[in-house]
Amino acid sequence: AVGMATSVPPHNVAEICAAALALIDNPETETEALLKHIKGPDLPTGGTIVEPPDAIRSAYETGRGGFRVRAKWEKEDMPRGMWRIVVTEIPYLVQKSKLVERIAQLMDAKKLPLLDDVLDESTEDIRLVLEPKSKLVDPDMLMESLFKLTDLENRVSLNLNVLDPNGVPRVMSLREVLQIWLEHRREVAVRRATTRLAKVEDRLEVLAGYLIVYADLDEVIRIIRFEDEPKAKLMAHFELTERQAEAILNMRLRALRKLEELEIRKEDKSLRAERKSLQALIGSTALQWDKVRGEVTSLGEVYAETTPLGKRRTVFDKAPDISGDAPIEAFVVREPITAVLSERGWVRALKGHINDVTELKFKEGDKSAFAVKCETTDKLLMFATDGKFYTLEASKLPGGRGHGEPVRLHVDLPDDAAPIGLFKFDPERTLLVASDGNSGFRIKESDCVAMKKGGKQILNLADGDEAFLCIPATGDRVALIGENKKLLVFELEEIPVMSRGKGVKLLGGKGAKLADATVFNAEDGLTWLDGAGRRFSLDDWHLWTAKRAQAGKMAPRGFPRSLRFSPRGSEFLASQAKAE
Structure with missing residues (x-):
């Protein structure tokens, strides 16, 4: 079956x-x-x-x-x-x-x-x-x-x-197949018994003829020696069938012994018992299934x-x-690396945690933009000017030899978009995202992971606007600086937490355009870094406190001319290396 x-x-x-x-x-x-x-x-x-x-x-x-x-x-x-x-x-x-x-x-x-x-x-x-x-x-x-x-x-x-x-x-189903197989075995048992019964009947007929002629062997010998047609004469004299007469004529002389007659009578008795058994098997379904059961049992024992x-x-x-759904950590050996993304979008992973990446070699006219200390089991989030987050697997980044690979081989970043942030994924963290149109909101970093190479649209942009910044929202105050050199400080809670959208207006004033932002704790105070990596602190920062979307006041004397709370790109990497 x-x-x-x-x-x-x-x-x-x-x-x-x-x-x-x-x-x-x-x-x-x-x-x-x-x-x-x-x-x-x-x-x-x-x-x-x-x-x-x-x-x-x-x-x-x-x-x-x-x-x-x-x-x-x-x-x-x-x-x-x-x-x-x-x-x-x-x-x-x-x-x-x-x-x-x-x-x-x-x-x-x-x-x-x-x-x-x-x-x-x-x-x-x-x-x-x-x-x-x-x-x-x-x-x-x-x-x-x-x-x-x-x-x-x-x-x-x-x-x-x-x-x-x-x-x-x-x-x-399995049950149907086994049933058909067993039924087939029963039919085979009947056919085998029928075939065997025909052979037994034929042999019994021959043996019956032998026993008849043994009673008068001298007459049999005479007929065979002197009659022209011994077969017909035997059939007529002893009332034999043609099959019996043929068997007698083909009998060897040694079979005429008395001992042979005893063997014939023994075989005849045995075959008659077998015939009875075969006839019972052919006529009884129960006996047929008993036969199949015995065959299957014997096969199972073998x-x-x-x-x-x-x-x-x-x-x-x-x-x-x-x-x-095993995490990537399960299939990657955990090793420290430093992910480096250049200004022209070339990415690579250097072994170990490197403090100063400004000395690395880049293609002509290119330089480092972001460097993230992480491990091979980490995910990296990249925020771009099109308002999308893209996910990079640290284990899949090319090695530190050479200049790396274009980041567009790993994500489907449009040609008219550029990275503005790269950081290690932290599901417990909240980010602040904003556009250069003065709109923004907070978002849980766990909502930023993109499952596809095409990224995940988070910040919706008005015509002509671009995503401008993405920073960790760790603190209770946020400070904004506009291109008009006006500084505004307000509570971080005034910026709503959203999962996607355009956000709310952050900085007010006629013609105001956001230049930079930072989040800090009121206890620590407002600080910034200059291009040389030196840190400055504003003790009376509360004088610039107002409500969100206000115009703010002119920045204090000594604020960086770049209008940034910390350098970006290669400038930030250089200042960070000097500080360390």
């Missing part, structure tokens, strides 16, 4: 026999009860099935489904706390050479950051050695990344699309799970929960 199906993986014979016996004893047995005997496929290459029990039951009940099969692996400890993974069984129908080749390709493409090397130490048995990048890598995390991207996890399909006894193709031939090769397990 299994062989008739379009796509059915190998199963354990002992389990099938046990389910078949249960169905013989109770023809109303449902598929769910049969699955107490049939656990699932038993593949010749072993492996581990991690398909949920509900999915397995649904596949056998409907006749269609599949089974997730994973390679069998174990952790092998090494000196100095190191370890490696040894794969001893791979999924069914997976070619080992292509599997190793695929893993190597993914390593070259840097899509397996946790894996350092793969070695094929197989002889007659499978032995693939996987070496991690670091001993700090979690083995389960490493294997989950491999299961996700390679054929170390494969799917074996089940499709019970078969021809029924009437020759009609249809999809059957392939019992306790025997080397019938031992189950494929085991069952539950896949770890981390296989689904």
